[in-house]
Amino acid sequence: MAVNLQKAEFILSAASPKDFLRDGLPQVAFAGRSNVGKSSAINRLLNRKNFARVGAAPGKTVHINYFKIDGTFYLVDLPGYGYAKVSKEERDRWGRLMEDYFAQPDQMTLGVMIVDARHKPTADDCTMAEWFRATGCPLVVVANKLDKLKKREIEPNLQLIRQTLQLDDSTCVIPFSAEKGDGRQQLLDQIFSHITPRG
Ligand SMILES: Nc1nc2c(ncn2[C@@H]2O[C@H](COP(=O)(O)OP(=O)(O)O)[C@@H](O)[C@H]2O)c(=O)[nH]1
Ligand SMILES: [Mg+2]
Numbered sequence: 001m002a003v004n005l006q007k008a009e010f011i012l013s014a015a016s017p018k019d020f021l022r023d024g025l026p027q028v029a030f031a032g033r034s035n036v037g038k039s040s041a042i043n044r045l046l047n048r049k050n051f052a053r054v055g056a057a058p059g060k061t062v063h064i065n066y067f068k069i070d071g072t073f074y075l076v077d078l079p080g081y082g083y084a085k086v087s088k089e090e091r092d093r094w095g096r097l098m099e100d101y102f103a104q105p106d107q108m109t110l111g112v113m114i115v116d117a118r119h120k121p122t123a124d125d126c127t128m129a130e131w132f133r134a135t136g137c138p139l140v141v142v143a144n145k146l147d148k149l150k151k152r153e154i155e156p157n158l159q160l161i162r163q164t165l166q167l168d169d170s171t172c173v174i175p176f177s178a179e180k181g182d183g184r185q186q187l188l189d190q191i192f193s194h195i196t197p198r199g
Pocket of ligand 1: 032033034035036037038039040041053080144145146147148176177178179180
């Protein structure tokens with residue numbers, strides 16, 4: 001499938017369900033803890049430097065950002081979680097917005113969950129994986145910041161991620177580095193295979 005990744009445009013930032021896009025195009029939804037590298041991963045996929053904003057006020061913006069790629073599908077940047085310094089109000093806002101988005105699983109085509117390759121997934125990560133599972137839509141897990149691992153740490157860490165998130169064998173865990181580019185093609189392949197109708 002020939003998708004021109006150069007043709008990426010920011011569409012809108014949704015703060016409530018009335019702004020959710022439901023135009024029938026596939027949506028690939030990215031979730032992860034604040035600072036895990038969600039924006040960086042999106043930038044890496046598109047080979048752009050500052051398309052999705054990196055490191056800007058973590059946890060401060062409870063919005064769902066939609067990026068349209070070549071008129072073919074959306075990358076949906078879900079608000080990050082697990083940032084300690086957010087108010088209860090912000091956390092509640094996060095919960096409501098995410099519940100509303102996940103309450104309409106038909107709008108999601110593929111979930112991409114980003115975790116930190118260095119660490120055991122947190123309780124919040126496990127909850128997030130559970131939310132994705134509940135939608136019934138396919139899930140891909142991206143283990144980011146691979147460049148911070150020693151070679152011998154990679155396999156055990158991937159196993160720990162798989163076990164902790166209780167992933168089934170059909171769910172792939174992609175070793176990834178938004179910084180260096182590892183795993184980019186594998187993630188693109190996963191995305192394209194899910195947004196392309198197979199007959
Ligand atoms: N070493 C390394 N740092 C990364 C990687 N991905 C993201 N970062 C850094 O992690 C921080 C948070 O990244 P950001 O994309 O803003 O995270 P987000 O809050 O999940 O969107 C930034 O300082 C990034 O430069 C990676 O693959 N390797
Ligand atoms: Mg971000």
